Amino acid sequence: MHLINGEPGALLAVGDRGLQYGDGLFETMPVQQGKALFLHRHLQRMRQGCRRLLIAEPNWTLFGAEAEQLAAQARQGVLKLIVTRGSGGRGYRLPNPATPTRIVSVHPATDYPAEFQQNGIHLHICRHRLPDNPPLAGIKHLNRLDQILARAEWQDPDIHEGLMLDSRDCVVEGTMSNVLIVQDGVVLTPPLLYSGVAGIARGLILELAEATQIPCRIEAFDLPQLLAADEVMVCNSVIGLWPVRSVVDRCWSVGPLTRRLMTLWQQRCRSELES
Amino acid sequence: MHLINGEPGALLAVGDRGLQYGDGLFETMPVQQGKALFLHRHLQRMRQGCRRLLIAEPNWTLFGAEAEQLAAQARQGVLKLIVTRGSGGRGYRLPNPATPTRIVSVHPATDYPAEFQQNGIHLHICRHRLPDNPPLAGIKHLNRLDQILARAEWQDPDIHEGLMLDSRDCVVEGTMSNVLIVQDGVVLTPPLLYSGVAGIARGLILELAEATQIPCRIEAFDLPQLLAADEVMVCNSVIGLWPVRSVVDRCWSVGPLTRRLMTLWQQRCRSELES
Numbered sequence: 001m002h003l004i005n006g007e008p009g010a011l012l013a014v015g016d017r018g019l020q021y022g023d024g025l026f027e028t029m030p031v032q033q034g035k036a037l038f039l040h041r042h043l044q045r046m047r048q049g050c051r052r053l054l055i056a057e058p059n060w061t062l063f064g065a066e067a068e069q070l071a072a073q074a075r076q077g078v079l080k081l082i083v084t085r086g087s088g089g090r091g092y093r094l095p096n097p098a099t100p101t102r103i104v105s106v107h108p109a110t111d112y113p114a115e116f117q118q119n120g121i122h123l124h125i126c127r128h129r130l131p132d133n134p135p136l137a138g139i140k141h142l143n144r145l146d147q148i149l150a151r152a153e154w155q156d157p158d159i160h161e162g163l164m165l166d167s168r169d170c171v172v173e174g175t176m177s178n179v180l181i182v183q184d185g186v187v188l189t190p191p192l193l194y195s196g197v198a199g200i201a202r203g204l205i206l207e208l209a210e211a212t213q214i215p216c217r218i219e220a221f222d223l224p225q226l227l228a229a230d231e232v233m234v235c236n237s238v239i240g241l242w243p244v245r246s247v248v249d250r251c252w253s254v255g256p257l258t259r260r261l262m263t264l265w266q267q268r269c270r271s272e273l274e275s
Numbered sequence: 276m277h278l279i280n281g282e283p284g285a286l287l288a289v290g291d292r293g294l295q296y297g298d299g300l301f302e303t304m305p306v307q308q309g310k311a312l313f314l315h316r317h318l319q320r321m322r323q324g325c326r327r328l329l330i331a332e333p334n335w336t337l338f339g340a341e342a343e344q345l346a347a348q349a350r351q352g353v354l355k356l357i358v359t360r361g362s363g364g365r366g367y368r369l370p371n372p373a374t375p376t377r378i379v380s381v382h383p384a385t386d387y388p389a390e391f392q393q394n395g396i397h398l399h400i401c402r403h404r405l406p407d408n409p410p411l412a413g414i415k416h417l418n419r420l421d422q423i424l425a426r427a428e429w430q431d432p433d434i435h436e437g438l439m440l441d442s443r444d445c446v447v448e449g450t451m452s453n454v455l456i457v458q459d460g461v462v463l464t465p466p467l468l469y470s471g472v473a474g475i476a477r478g479l480i481l482e483l484a485e486a487t488q489i490p491c492r493i494e495a496f497d498l499p500q501l502l503a504a505d506e507v508m509v510c511n512s513v514i515g516l517w518p519v520r521s522v523v524d525r526c527w528s529v530g531p532l533t534r535r536l537m538t539l540w541q542q543r544c545r546s547e548l549e550s
Contacts, residue, residue: 012286020301053423128410143419145296176367
């Protein structure tokens with residue numbers, strides 16, 4: 001199921017700058033009981049992304065209504081929103097006037113084993129480094145070759161995510177998730193000033209931790225610090241929170257703060273569904 | 276005029292990874308007298324790009340024939356080739372099997388003033404820096420937000436190109452061109468090991484210089500070196516070679532090596548047309 005600028009159909013003009021240059025943004029969220037979870041937070045992040053990339057803002061009310069329409073039809077799955085700068089402009093120059101393109105689509109949810117939640121996942125350490133690029137850091141834009149090259153590093157089906165570092169050896173994120181560690185009872189997650197995507201789930205988990213007096217800080221850490229951590233977890237809007245069970249030969253069992261955050265996350269999702 | 280996988284039409288499936296992730300490559304070249312100039316060099320660079328990005332190679336004979344077909348129909352203009360990884364794959368993971376998408380399109384040529392060739396152009400110095408990313412350096416991929424943000428820095432119609440630097444203050448390229456300088460009688464152009472696109476025109480000009488005993492070297496230089504240079508020029512396949520007339524308040528007249536390279540370039544294009 002797809003809507004392009006509100007019209008059913010899955011074909012886009014090849015002149016669209018989304019294809020020509022990756023000139024746009026996207027959001028992905030789960031659909032449960034006909035509802036797109038945390039839709040307004042995703043639209044809010046996309047709005048910030050539009051401002052950062054100087055993309056003319058689409059009609060957010062309309063875009064939100066289109067997302068709700070497809071979510072209601074699909075009942076469950078994964079909803080993806082894309083906004084692009086639209087067509088036109090000579091080369092890289094911004095088109096003026098510009099009409100952004102809105103794309104909404106729903107896809108079947110990936111059926112992850114319950115094992116991932118219960119016992120955690122295995123992480124690969126990616127050789128591909130995330131380049132420093134502060135003007136693009138934090139936003140979820142359509143230039144994703146770094147993640148594609150990183151994800152192409154492993155085929156082993158027992159590895160479920162890859163850890164991405166930057167040029168200063170700091171941990172940034174997973175290829176499709178944010179990373180949190182527990183160190184001396186404090187939850188840490190990287191600041192994403194130079195690269196990475198500031199995930200909606202990451203933001204919610206930080207809020208949940210703060211609201212329940214779980215000490216948490218946005219703070220850079222490197223790979224040795226992660227390997228020495230008491231607990232490691234990854235999160236995104238679609239998977240929620242997964243414990244990390246191993247990184248190469250360092251192993252963990254599911255820790256108490258991870259369990260607490262997972263419970264808080266599940267409660268938060270339930271209250272979102274009921275709201 | 277467009278061909279998508281050989282079929283006339285300008286609509287692409289929104290599930291294509293070219294749109295979803297900028298997961299592909301492109302080439303742009305002039306069409307004159309029904310011929311796409313240096314088509315085989317462009318296909319060759321695209322082939323190298325496919326190998327770097329692990330994109331399944333399209334049928335190059337077919338792709339070349341489609342390009343020649345549209346060039347012959349259009350007679351003149353600018354031909355653009357895009358190859359994407361195609362549709363499919365769960366998230367960033369590479370689809371297997373994968374069928375790449377071939378897109379050929381022809382566009383009207385931009386009518387640049389003759390003045391640009393005769394007296395040169397004015398350059399802006401972009402604040403946006405090119406991030407170091409060796410795995411992507413040199414190839415012409417579809418992740419172009421850096422160029423878009425850099426090009427958005429100026430609206431002044433008297434400025435025709437922007438100079439892009441990297442984090443070590445080295446000159447990398449223009450937003451849509453490669454940069455060459457003349458220093459003590461030697462033509463220098465940056466090595467593009469960390470970022471930038473290794474342009475077809477740049478490669479041809481290096482070959483022409485070598486064949487005619489014009490001293491030239493691939494060597495890094497910074498902005499002060501460029502400002503101190505005797506001559507500065509920019510090149511790409513579509514514009515050919517343009518002298519640079521000014522960068523902020525540093526001005527040049529068109530120098531002898533620039534004139535010689537422009538003549539060699541024009542001769543090379545004529546012989547390509549006649550071949």
